[in-house]
Amino acid sequence: MGILEIKNVGKRFGGLQALGDVNLSVAENTVHAIIGPNGAGKSTLLNCLVGKLIPDTGSVTFQGQSLLGRSPHEINQMGVSRVFQTPEIFADLTVFENVMIPCFAHRDGSFKLNGISAIRGQNDIKEMAEAILMDVNMIDKRDMTASSMSRGDKRRLEMAMCLVQEPKLLLLDEPTAGMARADTNNTIDLLKEIKEKRDITMAIIEHDMHVVFSMAERITVLAQGTPLVEDTPENIKGHPKVREAYLGEAQV
Amino acid sequence: MLGLEKKDTSLLIIVAILTMCAPFILNPFPTGSAMAQFNAGYPDLMQRFVIFGIFAIGFNILFGLTGYLSFGHAAFLGVGSYSAVWMFKLLGYNILPGIVLSVITSGVFALLIGYISLRRSGIYFSILTLAFAQMSFALAYSVLTPLTNGETGLQVYNSDPQYFHSDALPNIPHLFGQEMQSTFKLELGAWSFDFNTGYYICALIMLVMFYLAIRIFRSPFGLMLKAIKTNQTRLNYTGLNPRPYTLAAFVISGMYAGLAGGLMASMDPLAGAERMQWTASGEVVLMTILGGAGTLIGPVLGAGFIKYFENIFSKINDTVLHQWFAFLPDGMEDFLIVIIHPFVGKGWHLTLGLLFMAIVIFLPGGLVEGGQKIAQKFRGSKAKDDTTATDSTPAE
Amino acid sequence: MDVIILQLLNGLDKGSAYALIALGLTLIFGTLGVVNFAHGALFMLGAFCAVTLQRILSLSFETIDPTKTDFLGNPAKVKTPYLESWFGPEMGSSIIDWSVPLAILFAIPIMIGVGYIMERGLIKHFYKRPHADQILVTFGLAIVIQEVIKQFYGANPIPTPAPDMFKGSFDFGVLLGFDPNAVIYPYWRLVYFSFAAVIIAAVFAFLQFTTFGMVVRAGMADRETVGLLGINIDKRFTIMFGIAAAVAGIAGVMYAPINSPNYHMGMDFLVLSFVVVVVGGMGSLPGAVLAGFLLGILESFSSMNQIKQILPGIDQIIIYLVAIIILLVRPRGLMGRKGVMED
Numbered sequence: 001m002g003i004l005e006i007k008n009v010g011k012r013f014g015g016l017q018a019l020g021d022v023n024l025s026v027a028e029n030t031v032h033a034i035i036g037p038n039g040a041g042k043s044t045l046l047n048c049l050v051g052k053l054i055p056d057t058g059s060v061t062f063q064g065q066s067l068l069g070r071s072p073h074e075i076n077q078m079g080v081s082r083v084f085q086t087p088e089i090f091a092d093l094t095v096f097e098n099v100m101i102p103c104f105a106h107r108d109g110s111f112k113l114n115g116i117s118a119i120r121g122q123n124d125i126k127e128m129a130e131a132i133l134m135d136v137n138m139i140d141k142r143d144m145t146a147s148s149m150s151r152g153d154k155r156r157l158e159m160a161m162c163l164v165q166e167p168k169l170l171l172l173d174e175p176t177a178g179m180a181r182a183d184t185n186n187t188i189d190l191l192k193e194i195k196e197k198r199d200i201t202m203a204i205i206e207h208d209m210h211v212v213f214s215m216a217e218r219i220t221v222l223a224q225g226t227p228l229v230e231d232t233p234e235n236i237k238g239h240p241k242v243r244e245a246y247l248g249e250a251q252v
Numbered sequence: 253m254l255g256l257e258k259k260d261t262s263l264l265i266i267v268a269i270l271t272m273c274a275p276f277i278l279n280p281f282p283t284g285s286a287m288a289q290f291n292a293g294y295p296d297l298m299q300r301f302v303i304f305g306i307f308a309i310g311f312n313i314l315f316g317l318t319g320y321l322s323f324g325h326a327a328f329l330g331v332g333s334y335s336a337v338w339m340f341k342l343l344g345y346n347i348l349p350g351i352v353l354s355v356i357t358s359g360v361f362a363l364l365i366g367y368i369s370l371r372r373s374g375i376y377f378s379i380l381t382l383a384f385a386q387m388s389f390a391l392a393y394s395v396l397t398p399l400t401n402g403e404t405g406l407q408v409y410n411s412d413p414q415y416f417h418s419d420a421l422p423n424i425p426h427l428f429g430q431e432m433q434s435t436f437k438l439e440l441g442a443w444s445f446d447f448n449t450g451y452y453i454c455a456l457i458m459l460v461m462f463y464l465a466i467r468i469f470r471s472p473f474g475l476m477l478k479a480i481k482t483n484q485t486r487l488n489y490t491g492l493n494p495r496p497y498t499l500a501a502f503v504i505s506g507m508y509a510g511l512a513g514g515l516m517a518s519m520d521p522l523a524g525a526e527r528m529q530w531t532a533s534g535e536v537v538l539m540t541i542l543g544g545a546g547t548l549i550g551p552v553l554g555a556g557f558i559k560y561f562e563n564i565f566s567k568i569n570d571t572v573l574h575q576w577f578a579f580l581p582d583g584m585e586d587f588l589i590v591i592i593h594p595f596v597g598k599g600w601h602l603t604l605g606l607l608f609m610a611i612v613i614f615l616p617g618g619l620v621e622g623g624q625k626i627a628q629k630f631r632g633s634k635a636k637d638d639t640t641a642t643d644s645t646p647a648e
Numbered sequence: 649m650d651v652i653i654l655q656l657l658n659g660l661d662k663g664s665a666y667a668l669i670a671l672g673l674t675l676i677f678g679t680l681g682v683v684n685f686a687h688g689a690l691f692m693l694g695a696f697c698a699v700t701l702q703r704i705l706s707l708s709f710e711t712i713d714p715t716k717t718d719f720l721g722n723p724a725k726v727k728t729p730y731l732e733s734w735f736g737p738e739m740g741s742s743i744i745d746w747s748v749p750l751a752i753l754f755a756i757p758i759m760i761g762v763g764y765i766m767e768r769g770l771i772k773h774f775y776k777r778p779h780a781d782q783i784l785v786t787f788g789l790a791i792v793i794q795e796v797i798k799q800f801y802g803a804n805p806i807p808t809p810a811p812d813m814f815k816g817s818f819d820f821g822v823l824l825g826f827d828p829n830a831v832i833y834p835y836w837r838l839v840y841f842s843f844a845a846v847i848i849a850a851v852f853a854f855l856q857f858t859t860f861g862m863v864v865r866a867g868m869a870d871r872e873t874v875g876l877l878g879i880n881i882d883k884r885f886t887i888m889f890g891i892a893a894a895v896a897g898i899a900g901v902m903y904a905p906i907n908s909p910n911y912h913m914g915m916d917f918l919v920l921s922f923v924v925v926v927v928g929g930m931g932s933l934p935g936a937v938l939a940g941f942l943l944g945i946l947e948s949f950s951s952m953n954q955i956k957q958i959l960p961g962i963d964q965i966i967i968y969l970v971a972i973i974i975l976l977v978r979p980r981g982l983m984g985r986k987g988v989m990e991d
Contacts, residue, residue, distance in 0.1 A: 050489065076491035088486040090479050101479050104472050105491040113500055114472035116464075118255055122472065161490065321780045372975055375683050375779045379926055380975055383968040386919055390968075395961030530919060534787060541784060594799050602799070605791030612785040613773070 001064075003028040003201050004049070004169060009058035010225075011044055018044040019055065020226040026169070031195060031202045033212045036222035042205045045222070046173055049203075050082050051075045062169065073110050081162035082171045086178075087154035089161065091147035095138060098146050099129040099160055106165045132164040135197075136190065152183040156190065163194060172204045176211050188214055213237070260466050263549060267462060271455040274298055275445045282442035286575065289567060292560050295435050295448035296519075300559050302451070302458040303515050308539040308551030309458075309465050310508020314501050315537070316546035317469070317477035321378045323533050324365070324385030328358040328506040330392065330528030332513025334399065337406045337523045344417035345408075345425050347432065347453075347518040351511065358510020359503055366502035370495060373484075385530055392525035405524035425518045427453060432519055450519050457515065458552075461508060466548055468504070477501050481546075509536075538604070542611050544618030553619050558604070565603060568596040650821060650830040655948045657820065661837040661906060663944020664844030665691075668899035669921040670928060670936035671851060672892035678868040678931040679888045682771055683779055685786040688918025689793040690893050693762065694900025695909035696797055697755035699806050702747040705731055746811045748905055755897045763893025767886050790915065798911040805908035810836040814905075836905050843902050847895060848937055854891075855933070864888055868931065923971040929984020939982055943967050 002025035011019040019041045026032045036042055047053040049060060051072040060067045067075055076082075090098050103125045108114070119125075133139040136156050141149065146157060155175065162170060175191070176184040188211055194200065195215075206212050212219060212233070219236045221228040229239055236242055256264065270277065279293030292298070311325055335357040336350035343349050369380040392400040400406055408414075425432045432450035468474050476497045479487050487494050517523050526532070535558070543554025573592060577585040595603045615622050669691050676684045708727040716724040732740030743750070770789065774782045809815075814835040821830035855861035867881045900909075907913065924943055928935030943966075949955065951963035962969075974981060 071493070072488040073491050073493045076489055082489050084485075084489075088483055088489070090482040090486060092482040093475075093478060097475060097478075100472075101475060101487070101492070102490045104476070108472075110491055110493045111496040112472075113496075115474075115500070115504075116467050116471060118257075118467070118470050119472055119475060120257065120470070121255075125472075161486075165491065319780070321783065368972065368976065372979060375783065375930075376926065376975060376979065378780075378783060379922055380972065382919060383923055383971050387965045387968040390964035391961055394964050531915075534791075537784070537787075594796075599795065599799060601791060602795035605788050605795060609770075609785055609788035609792065612781055612788060613770075616781065 002026045003063055004203065005059075005061045006045075006049075007059045007061075009045070009048060009055045009060060011041075011048060011053060011055045017225055019048070020224070022058070022222075022225070022227055024220055024227060024230070026201060026203055027218070028168075028201055029199055030217045031191075031204065031215050033204045033206055033216035033219045034222055035206060035209075035212055035219060036228075039224075040222040041225040042222055043173065044225075046082075046171060046205055049075075049171060050080065076105075076165070076167075077110055079166075079168035080171065081165055081167035081169070083155075083158055083162055083173060083175055085174045087151070087158040089146045089154055089158055091145075093146060094142065095133070095144050095146055095149075095157060096129060096142040098157055099132055099164055100125055102161045102165045103128045128164060132160045135163070136160045152179065152186065155179075155183075155187060159190065159194070163198075166198070167200065169201045169203065172202060172206075174206055174208075175204065176206070176208055184208065184211060187211075191215060254463065256463075256466060257470070260470065260548070264459075264463055264466060267549070267552065268459050271302065271459060272452075274301070274451075274455070275447055279443065279445055283444045284442060289572065290564060292563060293446060295433075295446055295451050297559065297563050298446075298448065298451045299454050299515075299519050301556050302454040303512050303519070304536070304539065304555040304559055305552045306454075306458050306461050306515070307509055307512035307536050308543070308555040309461055310505040310512070311536045312505075312540050312545060312547075312551040313465060313468060313477075313508070314505035315540055316551070317474060317481060318498050318501050319481035320370070320373065320498060320502070321537070322369075322381040322502070322505075323378050323530060323537070324369075324381035324383075325505070325509050325536055326530065326532035327365070327385040327388045327528050328362055328509035329513040329516070329532065330388065330523070330525065331361050332358045332510030333517040333523035333527055334392075334406055334513075335510070336514040336517035337408065337521055338399075340408050340414075340425065340517075340521050341406075341412040342415065344414045345421065345423065345521070346416070347425050347427050347514075350425075350518060351514040354510045354514025354517070355507050356510075358513065359507040361510075362503045362506025363499070366499050366506065370498050370502060382530055382533070385528060385533055389525055389528040389530075392528060400523070400525060403525075405522050407522050425450075425521055454515050454519070457511070461511070462548075462552065469548060473497070473500070538608055540618075542608070542618055544620030547618070547620040550618050550620045557619065562600055562604070565596050565600040566598070570597075650824075650826040651952065652949075653820065653824065654831045654833075655952055656945060657831070657833045657837075659945030659948030660841045660941065661944075662947065663941035664841050665899055665903055665917065665940075666921055666924045666944050667937045667940025668844055668847060669896055669917055670924040670940045671848060671933060672896045672899075673921055673925050674928070674931060674933055674936040675851075675888060675892040675895075677925070678933070679864055679885050680767075680771065680775065682774060683782050683786070684771070685783050685918065686766070686790040686793065687786075687892075687896055688914035688916070688921065689790040690759065690762065690896040690914070691900040691903075691917055692797065692909065692911065692914030693793065694755050694759060694897030695808075695904045695913065696801060696900075697758055697897060698748050698751040698808050698901045698904040699801065699909055701751040701754045702744070702808055705729070705744045705747050705750075709733075748808060748810055748901065751901045751904075752898050755901045756894050759894040759897030760890040762897075763890035764886060766893070767889035771889065790918070794911050794914060801911065803911060805910040807908045808904040810839075810905035814839055840902050840906060844899070847898065851891075851895065852933070860884065860887075920967055923967055925981075927971050927974045927981055929981025932981065932983040935981055935983030943970065946970065 004026040006022055006024040009019055009022040022045060034042055034045070044053065048055045049067065051067065051070050051074070054068060062078060062080060065078065090101065100119070107125065130139065133142055136159060138153070138156060138160065141153065146154065149157070176187050179187065191202070192215065195202065204212070204216065216233055218230065219233055220230040221236065221242050229236070229241055231239065254261065275293050275298070278298065279291045281287035281291050307329060311322070315321055332354035335354040336347070339350035339353050365381065365384045369377055369384065372380060393402055421429060422431045430449050432453070434449050436447040438445045438447065476492065480494050480498060484494050513527065539554035539558050540551045541554070542557060543552065544550030570589060570593060573589045573596070574585070577588050580588065593599070611618060669687060672690070673684060673687050676682055676687070706729050708729045710725045710727055712723050713726045714723050718724045729740055729744060731743050734740065735743065770785065774785060817832040817834045818838060819828055819832050821832065822828050824831065855865055863881065863884055867885065924939045925936055927943060928937070928939030946966055947963060950966040955962060
């Protein structure tokens with residue numbers, strides 16, 4: 001039984017069947033990639049996992065608990081973090097403040113009125129935030145305003161914000177979209193490093209085959225809202241059905 | 253000190269010194285001189301400075317930090333005033349119960365309105381708060397007349413119970429016998445300074461409220477509010493529920509408004525529905541923006557600035573203008589007066605509107621940002637040297 | 649029954665004003681994406697166009713009439729409008745009498761001009777700024793316009809009568825078989841309602857059947873795409889702003905005889921019109937019109953004595969109450985498109 005179990009999930013937008021009948025199991029401590037051509041339903045699936053969309057049919061369980069009907073912040077509190085296609089960070093705040101916020105969420109839960117105690121005095125939070133910034137090599141940028149950084153740094157910051165909460169499952173939505181090759185490689189290295197250091201499960205939605213094959217331990221190919229095939233990267237590469245549906249155009 | 257950073261402590265101390273010495277600072281001109289019209293050191297005006305300061309500080313906690321623009325905050329001011337006057341009517345003229353009740357009722361009221369309004373954001377939130385405030389205004393004039401005394405306004409009558417009133421106590425608002433209206437006049441040569449009890453009580457309360465606001469700004473709660481303004485999506489996916497935070501901010505700022513309303517009634521025991529009208533809500537928005545939304549000192553500056561110029565501009569009439577420009581040739585004098593006339597006296601609101609537009613267009617950060625820009629210009633040459641120095645540091 | 653019809657009719661004229669202002673607000677919001685808090689001021693400017701024209705037309709010169717004396721015994725001064733001396737007393741006085749309808753012709757170019765200047769000079773710079781900034785700057789502008797009008801016309805309402813022909817009331821009661829005087833309705837309000845209906849129809853026809861309207865509608869649906877097609881959408885939006893201003897203006901002109909114009913009438917109507925827009929659905933033109941009439945009629949019904957006895961004060965707050973319920977239950981409004989500023 002995997003850490004994340006998706007059973008018979010279907011989602012319909014008006015006349016469009018976005019997800020047919022998706023069954024997927026993500027094993028603990030693996031990197032699981034979900035690939036597929038545009039419009040295959042990857043993003044819809046992801047949104048069903050994090051509580052942004054509610055699937056019409058089926059069930060989604062995380063560590064045996066159902067995720068359906070829970071709001072994004074509740075799902076996050078259960079240990080699921082999400083990295084967005086375009087980095088979602090607190091653009092007006094400093095890098096250090098950005099990472100402190102998830103630290104508070106990790107320590108205090110989804111709401112705690114800390115109205116009077118000064119941030120200055122929260123040494124445990126500060127240490128946590130500093131440690132994660134060290135981890136992602138951003139400690140020298142701690143006082144920069146987040147919006148003034150490069151896209152690569154924003155991505156790095158977003159990852160740091162997710163990781164500091166010590167999630168059990170990290171969902172990555174095209175983490176290298178729109179990046180230069182060098183930045184892409186840096187991101188891959190960062191992710192690999194993270195994987196080495198922690199017990200973490202990653203589910204990656206990705207277009208870039210280079211990223212997928214250099215990281216994933218299992219790959220699910222999604223086409224027209226249903227999983228086409230699920231296997232190891234080696235087998236996927238040679239799979240005729242996949243070549244036909246997807247890889248042929250991608251020119252790996 | 254007081255659990256604040258050095259920078260904030262010095263800010264608090266500066267504000268404390270300024271408010272405590274306000275009777276001197278605001279009366280820089282000798283009483284008899286022609287410039288005396290620019291003096292602002294009389295009790296009534298000074299009270300308004302600090303009371304609106306409290307109102308704006310509270311509004312800033314909501315608007316400045318979370319970015320939720322409420323157009324209905326005057327409703328809380330009105331509720332606060334009504335509560336305080338009711339306490340005067342029932343218990344007696346001691347202002348303490350009145351102020352306590354005004355904070356409590358406005359808090360409850362804010363909780364109710366906030367709970368509903370905060371289910372929407374952006375412009376919808378603004379319109380919802382506006383609708384609630386207008387509704388309260390309309391109700392205060394009609395159905396709630398037994399509570400609000402309608403158009404006459406709520407005031408204390410001789411026939412009111414005033415259970416704790418005794419003949420030994422003054423028959424006007426007081427704090428344990430200290431009358432709000434009592435003023436000590438200090439004559440120093442040509443100068444005269446007024447030290448008013450009511451002002452000092454309001455000023456002390458404002459300082460406490462300002463201190464509280466600094467604590468909120470520097471607390472994890474304040475950080476969450478700033479996060480709400482920047483990116484609610486990320487906040488959601490960070491496991492935090494924005495709604496209780498915004499609601500808490502709404503209630504806190506509503507309580508600040510209620511406190512201001514209570515103090516207003518304590519200085520002058522009268523409460524009218526016009527305090528709840530949306531133009532009054534607009535005024536506090538204006539003060540906050542003008543001073544600098546999201547900054548600590550901005551709202552206080554804005555409130556002082558608007559109330560000061562409201563007072564000065566409203567007093568200037570054509571006779572005053574003639575005095576000013578008497579040195580000019582007649583034609584020039586008349587011409588200048590014709591030009592200036594629409595903007596002064598009763599035309600103060602026109603000036604205010606223009607000022608407001610100018611601030612939003614050219615200086616969205618308000619006076620604080622303007623001050624920073626000027627300071628930067630002055631330090632310009634020095635700062636340039638600094639950057640070149642860092643630039644020339646060889647890369648690793 | 650007669651009471652119900654009476655309230656229905658009473659609701660129509662206020663509803664017409666709401667609908668016309670809300671229509672303009674929606675046009676501006678839909679095309680330009682701007683929340684215009686100064687729209688009520690445009691309505692007020694329209695009403696003052698009527699006042700101004702009436703004053704211009706009644707400009708008079710004084711002559712001394714030796715046959716009459718005033719109460720002090722001096723020879724009386726008689727004012728004669730220039731128009732009467734130019735066109736003869738009858739023609740002249742009837743022109744003055746008709747000054748409100750004539751003011752429409754006078755107001756249209758003025759309001760289009762005002763709208764044009766407003767859009768090019770101010771609003772244009774706020775397309776990319778947050779909605780809060782748009783609200784604030786137009787709020788400031790509304791104060792300025794209001795105060796300028798106050799400088800020129802004073803703070804008191806200025807009675808601006810309708811043409812004599814439309815004084816008096818129409819007796820619907822007799823027409824519908826009730827007692828005489830049971831359902832009477834002033835002629836001018838009837839005129840106002842018909843006029844509003846015509847204007848609304850004209851705006852819809854314009855958007856539906858002209859190329860210009862088609863482009864604007866496309867722009868409302870998806871601004872960027874139309875821009876890519878090489879159509880100069882910005883220029884069209886400017887014109888659209890002018891039209892919206894003109895609609896608000898002439899709505900104000902015609903409203904002048906119903907309620908004597910004063911400088912704060914714009915603000916009074918604006919708050920309610922915003923509520924109307926929200927109830928109708930942000931960005932939906934039919935929604936704005938529907939909600940305008942609906943709320944006008946609802947307001948009129950809730951001011952009936954029978955209802956006020958059960959729910960005192962309900963007439964004061966009914967519109968806000970409806971808005972609050974709508975926003976919570978169906979945030980996109982009665983006819984709003986899904987996803988338009990829903991959160």
